[in-house]
Amino acid sequence: MCQDASTTGGQPSHPPAGNQQLYPGAATAAEIHIPVEDDVDSAYGGEDAMSDTTSVASTIWKHRFENGRRYHKYQEGAYWGPNDDAQNDQLDIGHHMMRILLDDRLHLAPLRTDPQRVLDVGCGTGIWSIDFADEYPSAEVIGTDLSPIQPAYTPPNVKFEVDDCTQQWMYPPDHFDLVHIRCLYGSVSDWPAFYREVYEHIRPGGWIHQLETSIQFKSDDDSFPPNSALLEWSDLFIGTAEKFGKTMRVTDNMRRWITDAGFQEVREVRYKVPVGPWSSDPKHKELGKWNLLYCFYGCEGWAMFLLTNVLGWKPEEVQVLLAKFKAALKDKKTHAYYEM
Template sequence: MADQAASQTAAGPSTTPLDIQGATQNDLEVADDETDSAYDDDDVASDTTSLRSSIEDYHFQNGRRYHAGPNDEQQSDSLDIAHHIWTLTKDGNLHLAPLQNPQRVLDVGTGTGIWAIDFADHYPSASVIGTDLSPIQPLSVPPNLQFEIDDCCMDWTYRKESFDFVHIRSLYGCVADWPAFYEQCFKHTKPGGWIEQSEMGVVPKSDDGTVKPDSIFHQWGEVSLRAGDEFGKSLRTVDEMKQGIKDAGFVDVVEIRTKWPMGPWVKDEKLKEIGRWNRLHWESSMEGWCMFLLTNYLKWSPEEVQIYLAKMRAMLRNKGVHAYQDM
């Protein structure tokens, strides 16, 4: 993940809000026991009004439901798994920005709404808004939270300088014009307020050479980046957002980079737990990530994609491959 916390105006010297374990590691230490039981197969397996008419403008393709992206129950489950991993990574914290008594908070691209719900519970005096294109959020929510159908890529309809905190997570592949998006963030954040963006890289890597140039993991990285380029929405956000946030005018920009192991092969217990959940995240999410892009923009057949996914699942279970993704 790359995690960006940035203030709308200068608020003193830049400091790292929280020390994330693994953030400055060059290498991840491989667990001594390559037969770790963690590899068992049975482990924890816009204008708002103008959008109303398209709230459920879904389409179905290859057995999946899509809006702007996959939004069916399987995808919702994977989003909640990712939320759990983010929370593990941040040592149980919902944010890294040094917030003090936030009063008005925006969660952009809220998805299932799980982060917004947890945040509203934790800060009962804050007014929290979660926005998304799809109404997949629960109806029973804290009284200080409301969900709205909105397109974050259009001009925002909120009053300027109205939010103490803008939270952004996993919008890679969702935004075509990042400078325009960050401009909206800047305009709508109060002076002295913060935005925080958390993103994941899509390219599997290794520090010990076990992700080989001829491997399916290496192919996944190349294919994913190419598909995002053809789609017109970059999947390189993890590496591009720091400069984009600075270019929008934010100051005190803090970048915290770490690694999510793609399996429980790591010696460190916290990272092992993250790896265990991240492998499940990949297994539950891969089809939603790539089926639409590869069939529509790289012209693969659904059968070719399924063979591709089967190879990926096998590699994820390969104990000798010590892969991770940048975060």
């Protein structure tokens, strides 16, 4: 997973003393070693471990249904993920996992203590927006998403809007102290244009902060079995997303795209996030437990739309793939991770 916090300039932006604390993953991912626990049988367990707006057109608040899952109606088909309760629970699991990853922080950007205007792009259930508003009462936080799935009762300094971040933004230029982006892989067809839009709407000295996930499963000890379903999964969805016109390879390019848009002081931190509690390191073990849940309960939503609409698979064929993928996720002998 790549994490970028980048300022447009206009105020000192060098990290404070204790840079390794602010950027705990400052080593490259290749330099990070996740220790493996000798006996992980007992760690895995079973599957059990596993503001009202009245001015919006009524059609925006509708949903569509396909293959037993619910999807957004506004800009129908622009995004592949469901917006039903099952997927929303999975998004909140991911939020908890990412807070663990960042040592209970919501971001790594060296913000001033009283940020005024913050935009959370692709906010999903709105959980990050709400947490940020609680932590920074000075900030007016706007969360945008294609789906109106956010709670009605929120802190007074939060509001949610149904919007498409890939269209022209209607906010004033030089407006936001922070633009927060998380897990938009496979959602944007023109990333350089998107980052130019972000740059135009951040005030001088403000920050972009992006947390993205690579879907390429890896292992440092060659523990993948022959014909691993995890590796098959990565190859399949990287290729399918390219056909869909919205790349999953955001982590490979985001630093360059952000720099090309004009941002300065761009910093990238890479983390390895284990799949399953196979590590002997306490933090990586906890991350792995939550990531196993995140993948286990998210995979149908990740797969169903893309495989049936882009590749023409039958839903039954998708379910066969999901069964293989879930079995591979729970394989105690595979020490898999992906980067964020």
